[in-house]
Amino acid sequence: MTRISMTVDGVRYDDDVEPRTLLVHHLRNRLGKVGTVVGCDTSNCGSCTVLLSGRSVKSCSLLAVQADGVDITTVEGLAGRDGELHPVQLAFHESHALQCGFCTPGMIMAAVDLLTENPDPSDTEIREGLEGNLCRCTGYQNIVRAVHAAATSMRTSVPSTPEAAGAPAPSMGEEVTT
Amino acid sequence: MTVTEDRAGREVGRDRRRKEDARLITGRTMWTDNVSLPGMLHLAILRSPMSHARIDGIDASAARSMPGVVDVITGRDVADVQGSLPCAWTVTPDMAHPDHPPLAVDEVRFAGEPVAVVAARDHATALDALEAIEVAYEPLPAVMDIEDALADGSPLVHQSLGTNKSFTWAFDSAEEGTGGDAAAAIDAADVVVRRRYVQQRVIPAFMEPRSVVVDPTPDQITVWSSTQVPHFVRFFLAAVLGTPEHKIRVIAPDVGGGFGGKLQITAEEFISFLVAQRLRKPVKYTESRSEAMLSAHHGRDMIQDVDVAADRDGTVTALRVRLLANMGGYLRLLTPATPLLGRYMYNGIYKFPAHRFECTGVFTTTTPTDAYRGAGRPEATFAIERVMDDLAAELGMDPVELRRRNWIERDEFPFTTVTGLTYDSGDYAAATDKAMGLLGYDELRREQAERRAAGDRVQLGIGVSTYTEMCGLAPSRWLGSLGYAAGGWESAIVRMLPTGKVEVLTGTSPHGQGHETAWSQIVADQLGVPFEDIEVMHGDTRTSHKGLDTYGSRSLAVGGYALVEACKRVVEKARPMAAHLLECDPADLEFVDGSYRVKGTPGASKSITECALAIFAAHDLPDGVEPYLDADASYDPVDFSFPHGTHLCAAEVDTETGQVRLRSYVAVDDIGKVVNPLIVEGQVHGGVAQGIAQALFEEAIYDEDGNLMTGTFVEYTIPSSADLPDIVTDRTETPAPGHPLGAKGVGEAGTIASTPAVVNAVVDALRPYGVTDVRMPCTPERVWQAIRNGGGRP
Numbered sequence: 001m002t003r004i005s006m007t008v009d010g011v012r013y014d015d016d017v018e019p020r021t022l023l024v025h026h027l028r029n030r031l032g033k034v035g036t037v038v039g040c041d042t043s044n045c046g047s048c049t050v051l052l053s054g055r056s057v058k059s060c061s062l063l064a065v066q067a068d069g070v071d072i073t074t075v076e077g078l079a080g081r082d083g084e085l086h087p088v089q090l091a092f093h094e095s096h097a098l099q100c101g102f103c104t105p106g107m108i109m110a111a112v113d114l115l116t117e118n119p120d121p122s123d124t125e126i127r128e129g130l131e132g133n134l135c136r137c138t139g140y141q142n143i144v145r146a147v148h149a150a151a152t153s154m155r156t157s158v159p160s161t162p163e164a165a166g167a168p169a170p171s172m173g174e175e176v177t178t
Numbered sequence: 179m180t181v182t183e184d185r186a187g188r189e190v191g192r193d194r195r196r197k198e199d200a201r202l203i204t205g206r207t208m209w210t211d212n213v214s215l216p217g218m219l220h221l222a223i224l225r226s227p228m229s230h231a232r233i234d235g236i237d238a239s240a241a242r243s244m245p246g247v248v249d250v251i252t253g254r255d256v257a258d259v260q261g262s263l264p265c266a267w268t269v270t271p272d273m274a275h276p277d278h279p280p281l282a283v284d285e286v287r288f289a290g291e292p293v294a295v296v297a298a299r300d301h302a303t304a305l306d307a308l309e310a311i312e313v314a315y316e317p318l319p320a321v322m323d324i325e326d327a328l329a330d331g332s333p334l335v336h337q338s339l340g341t342n343k344s345f346t347w348a349f350d351s352a353e354e355g356t357g358g359d360a361a362a363a364i365d366a367a368d369v370v371v372r373r374r375y376v377q378q379r380v381i382p383a384f385m386e387p388r389s390v391v392v393d394p395t396p397d398q399i400t401v402w403s404s405t406q407v408p409h410f411v412r413f414f415l416a417a418v419l420g421t422p423e424h425k426i427r428v429i430a431p432d433v434g435g436g437f438g439g440k441l442q443i444t445a446e447e448f449i450s451f452l453v454a455q456r457l458r459k460p461v462k463y464t465e466s467r468s469e470a471m472l473s474a475h476h477g478r479d480m481i482q483d484v485d486v487a488a489d490r491d492g493t494v495t496a497l498r499v500r501l502l503a504n505m506g507g508y509l510r511l512l513t514p515a516t517p518l519l520g521r522y523m524y525n526g527i528y529k530f531p532a533h534r535f536e537c538t539g540v541f542t543t544t545t546p547t548d549a550y551r552g553a554g555r556p557e558a559t560f561a562i563e564r565v566m567d568d569l570a571a572e573l574g575m576d577p578v579e580l581r582r583r584n585w586i587e588r589d590e591f592p593f594t595t596v597t598g599l600t601y602d603s604g605d606y607a608a609a610t611d612k613a614m615g616l617l618g619y620d621e622l623r624r625e626q627a628e629r630r631a632a633g634d635r636v637q638l639g640i641g642v643s644t645y646t647e648m649c650g651l652a653p654s655r656w657l658g659s660l661g662y663a664a665g666g667w668e669s670a671i672v673r674m675l676p677t678g679k680v681e682v683l684t685g686t687s688p689h690g691q692g693h694e695t696a697w698s699q700i701v702a703d704q705l706g707v708p709f710e711d712i713e714v715m716h717g718d719t720r721t722s723h724k725g726l727d728t729y730g731s732r733s734l735a736v737g738g739y740a741l742v743e744a745c746k747r748v749v750e751k752a753r754p755m756a757a758h759l760l761e762c763d764p765a766d767l768e769f770v771d772g773s774y775r776v777k778g779t780p781g782a783s784k785s786i787t788e789c790a791l792a793i794f795a796a797h798d799l800p801d802g803v804e805p806y807l808d809a810d811a812s813y814d815p816v817d818f819s820f821p822h823g824t825h826l827c828a829a830e831v832d833t834e835t836g837q838v839r840l841r842s843y844v845a846v847d848d849i850g851k852v853v854n855p856l857i858v859e860g861q862v863h864g865g866v867a868q869g870i871a872q873a874l875f876e877e878a879i880y881d882e883d884g885n886l887m888t889g890t891f892v893e894y895t896i897p898s899s900a901d902l903p904d905i906v907t908d909r910t911e912t913p914a915p916g917h918p919l920g921a922k923g924v925g926e927a928g929t930i931a932s933t934p935a936v937v938n939a940v941v942d943a944l945r946p947y948g949v950t951d952v953r954m955p956c957t958p959e960r961v962w963q964a965i966r967n968g969g970g971r972p
Contacts, residue, residue, distance in 0.1 A: 045891055047385065076206075098199060100432075100689055137864045140899035
């Protein structure tokens with residue numbers, strides 16, 4: 001067993017882990033962060049994507065011990081403490097960018113990172129930027145649409161960190177009709 | 179006048195954002211693998227590494243003695259109690275239907291078949307223990323090719339059957355009296371086009387790997403499963419394993435996609451149930467992706483020999499289809515029926531006067547096949563739409579023109595086809611004209627001609643697919659007449675709580691389709707209550723006990739009908755209460771916008787929510803009114819519904835590298851009236867993407883020994899966002915006659931339509947190069963080979 005310490009969604013956790021434990025299994029099985037899911041065993045699908053020190057990483061592709069001392073954000077920690085959704089979460093809802101929703105946590109986290117790096121991506125840049133996250137339901141079309149919408153929303157609110165990116169936005173109860 | 183007409187245009191038809199999203203975008207989802215119970219054991223399954231072998235013995239003693247291992251169970255340990263995984267459809271009386279033990283006992287017949295299960299304190303320990311189990315296999319010959327399997331002297335998958343044939347099912351329009359003699363018509367025809375198309379084996383590849391949790395309390399056994407069909411699972415666990423049905427509760431919590439791949443009664447469900455019962459402990463089994471690729475059923479895998487006959491002017495005179503369908507090693511829930519679900523659709527939208535169809539199901543030592551999005555209809559649509567393009571090329575006609583000459587005209591509905599089905603409604607010309615306008619068909623044809631004339635390296639192809647499909651599975655009488663074990667009805671329960679809020683229980687079991695949202699829209703209109711005041715529950719046999727689940731684009735077409743009926747019953751049930759409160763005759767009331775109004779007396783009204791409270795209080799109930807405002811309804815469809823549409827694809831093909839680029843894709847679908855256009859559009863996007871995936875990217879490949887070479891997402895290449903085009907969607911609207919919402923179905927339409935549209939585009943680009951077909955998936959290598967085989971540059 002190895003002693004590790006990490007901050008996940010703003011809470012510090014100190015744990016003894018088997019060195020072979022994958023980060024995603026540590027998050028799910030030890031820390032109860034079951035919002036992050038496992039969709040494959042070859043690091044292809046991206047369902048387990050989280051932010052590690054602000055950058056997206058497939059949490060099945062590193063060991064928990066490798067994340068010792070780092071700051072992790074999962075989809076569960078993306079909304080503000082008052083439940084205010086992150087612009088990417090809201091955009092996924094507004095653009096109908098999810099169906100079964102299994103890839104969604106990873107897709108949202110990858111999109112957050114994409115927009116951190118490129119606040120105004122083109123269609124092609126979005127499609128290539130999210131290439132590592134597979135979705136079987138949407139054909140990606142509304143995901144691309146959602147990332148554009150989130151980009152527009154975030155450029156007007158200028159967040160400094162992903163955690164702080166929860167710009168004022170309508171709650172899910174307030175319907176926007178088209 | 180119906181209640182529906184009164185309410186038309188409020189919630190139904192509106193782009194409501196989904197209720198489901200709130201939990202899905204915040205990580206608060208209840209996937210089966212998220213279920214954790216006190217004392218729960220974790221299971222791992224040892225799977226056969228061989229495609230065909232006799233099991234001479236299993237030594238699990240070392241595994242059993244490992245720390246943290248509670249038990250190891252082999253097929254032999256449970257041989258007397260594990261039963262056989264069910265096949266629910268006996269397609270011919272003489273269909274060969276061998277037993278399929280959940281844990282193999284004496285023999286394995288596909289790589290990945292379960293042979294033992296470990297129960298341990300945690301998942302890692304269970305996986306470690308698998309390594310310590312010794313299985314003595316005696317290899318038997320693999321049987322991989324469908325045609326070889328039928329040849330005399332072929333090794334047998336099931337020795338006791340004496341053959342690898344499961345069944346042959348035939349239909350002849352002359353014999354059935356639905357049309358003429360196809361063979362004679364083909365002999366007499368001006369033009370006959372004969373083609374062999376191959377439907378490669380594909381894998382549904384739902385994103386959530388399957389998971390099952392079983393909690394055997396002394397009172398009841400609760401099963402959580404990542405399934406499309408919780409009601410089926412409960413029925414078959416009871417019927418096969420003998421546990422009384424009322425002692426089993428099955429819950430499909432949030433389910434991460436299915437596409438038919440979770441329309442199954444799985445070995446893993448049975449194994450987990452048996453282990454939990456045996457150990458009297460809660461257990462969880464969650465598969466890895468690699469296990470899912472091996473063990474969850476595959477789709478398609480057919481050889482299609484198609485002959486179409488026509489007059490010189492393009493009028494079709496006969497269609498003959500012979501299918502060889504790969505069943506895999508065993509028959510699963512709907513394995514034999516899957517190729518046959520398409521048997522009525524090979525004639526497509528065309529007026530064929532004569533038709534013959536024959537399908538033979540063949541065992542091989544591969545993962546069993548079963549339903550995959552469209553289940554038989556995509557294969558049928560592919561064959562007819564491909565061969566119509568090939569016929570058009572043979573006749574020198576534009577492929578759209580050939581279709582126009584032969585399709586059923588709008589004023590000919592209802593139309594009884596040569597297969598005996600009656601198509602309800604449609605307007606093929608309207609959808610096609612709209613699609614051609616959106617694509618810019620005529621301009622693209624001009625560009626194509628220019629590129630051909632110039633001998634451009636990158637050639638342009640335009641693919642046409644004008645499809646119809648049968649959905650709304652299904653009339654129970656029809657299913658029964660064809661040897662299916664169950665019915666096709668659906669149910670809904672609607673209850674208005676004392677405070678006027680509404681709970682809806684549906685027998686459908688969504689896994690991404692947005693029923694919580696769409697059903698709320700329907701109920702909001704029917705009862706005149708706010709969308710937000712409605713809670714839709716599903717996927718739990720304890721609460722929504724009546725139902726037949728979600729597949730075959732049936733949920734709205736069948737379940738939506740039941741839902742409307744249940745709402746109407748609620749409205750009628752409260753009417754005497756309203757009349758009592760208003761001191762009038764019930765017949766003098768009209769129900770508008772959630773209130774009963776006295777006709778001709780403005781201002782005299784009672785809302786249905788007021789009635790709900792009064793009925794609940796029950797202080798002053800009129801005679802005959804029960805003290806709760808709820809109702810249920812079931813609906814058994816009288817016939818299928820037939821959505822249709824036209825999909826057009828423009829593809830650029832690099833004739834030197836074989837690379838295909840989809841330049842534009844237009845989908846115009848006619849699915850009747852639409853409850854939520856946003857959800858419908860999403861269904862079309864996803865369906866089209868899966869159809870494109872079959873056309874261009876995906877194939878499950880075995881080596882000659884029966885090893886699955888595409889067993890992970892590294893080798894099995896489901897498309898990413900970078901691989902797919904922007905899809906232009908639009909609709910035409912021909913309401914479904916006889917349905918209170920006018921709705922047809924949309925879940926599978928995109929997949930059915932898109933595969934032939936894409937392949938037709940690729941072939942169309944390459945016709946000057948002598949290419950008449952490209953085997954799917956149309957990879958650069960295959961396209962390049964097809965160009966070489968066709969004779970190269972014109």
